[in-house]
Amino acid sequence: MRNPPESINHLLDTLTNNPSSPSLRIHFPTETVSSPGQHLSTATSATPPSFSVSASALHNLKFPNNDLSPVSSHISNPDDDANKPSTSTKNEGQPDINPLTIPRFLITTLDLDPPFPSFPVLGPILHGMQADLALSTSFTGEDDIDTDKQFIPLERDTRFNLGEDDIGEVAQYMGPSPPGWSEPHRYVCLMWQQPEGLTGDKIREEMGWGGARDGKIGAWERVRFDQGGFEERFGLGEVVAGNYFVC
Numbered sequence: 001m002r003n004p005p006e007s008i009n010h011l012l013d014t015l016t017n018n019p020s021s022p023s024l025r026i027h028f029p030t031e032t033v034s035s036p037g038q039h040l041s042t043a044t045s046a047t048p049p050s051f052s053v054s055a056s057a058l059h060n061l062k063f064p065n066n067d068l069s070p071v072s073s074h075i076s077n078p079d080d081d082a083n084k085p086s087t088s089t090k091n092e093g094q095p096d097i098n099p100l101t102i103p104r105f106l107i108t109t110l111d112l113d114p115p116f117p118s119f120p121v122l123g124p125i126l127h128g129m130q131a132d133l134a135l136s137t138s139f140t141g142e143d144d145i146d147t148d149k150q151f152i153p154l155e156r157d158t159r160f161n162l163g164e165d166d167i168g169e170v171a172q173y174m175g176p177s178p179p180g181w182s183e184p185h186r187y188v189c190l191m192w193q194q195p196e197g198l199t200g201d202k203i204r205e206e207m208g209w210g211g212a213r214d215g216k217i218g219a220w221e222r223v224r225f226d227q228g229g230f231e232e233r234f235g236l237g238e239v240v241a242g243n244y245f246v247c
Contacts, residue, residue: 007227
């Protein structure tokens with residue numbers, strides 16, 4: 001495997017030292033990864049996941065017009081909501097917000113251990129990449145992917161959906177398929193705040209993945225993915241949140 005970048009090492013160290021408080025939850029249709037290293041079957045993890053992020057992981061982010069309502073609504077006590085003033089400072093007299101300045105997030109999913117954890121010469125393999133994700137503004141805490149009000153669901157920012165071929169994935173998700181005789185592989189999901197002006201389309205263009213908006217990329221562009229180089233190329237900075245499962 002390529003030498004893992006500091007982002008992966010730091011996340012794994014953090015999750016090892018604080019296994020009870022992962023900052024990212026990974027949601028599949030029949031199971032949610034809420035604990036680091038949770039074991040999933042290949043069938044369970046075959047479809048593209050959705051994600052929710054801990055509100056506490058977002059405390060250093062900057063929001064347009066200092067509007068903190070997407071976060072504060074998830075960290076307040078619901079019993080006190082009626083008695084607390086809004087934390088949003090936005091008002092009708094302020095200028096419209098440029099959509100490109102609203103915090104959006106990028107998540108990559110990587111297999112760290114191919115073909116075998118003891119000999120990961122093909123790793124990491126890029127299993128998926130989603131961009132232009134925004135904090136959900138329709139969270140109710142009842143029917144959402146995550147009913148824990150401390151976690152905010154992420155959803156595709158539809159302002160960047162430009163056609164029917166757009167599936168919201170920079171690199172289409174590829175479900176885990178480790179060799180049957182292998183020990184379980186680690187599949188890590190890392191989340192960054194996208195630098196202002198960066199979109200999924202720009203990533204595909206600069207990576208040479210073509211203009212098609214269906215998320216398809218070649219197998220050799222996934223194998224031994226240069227995650228460190230990717231982060232440097234797009235100025236991603238520190239990881240905001242992350243988690244991993246094994247399969």
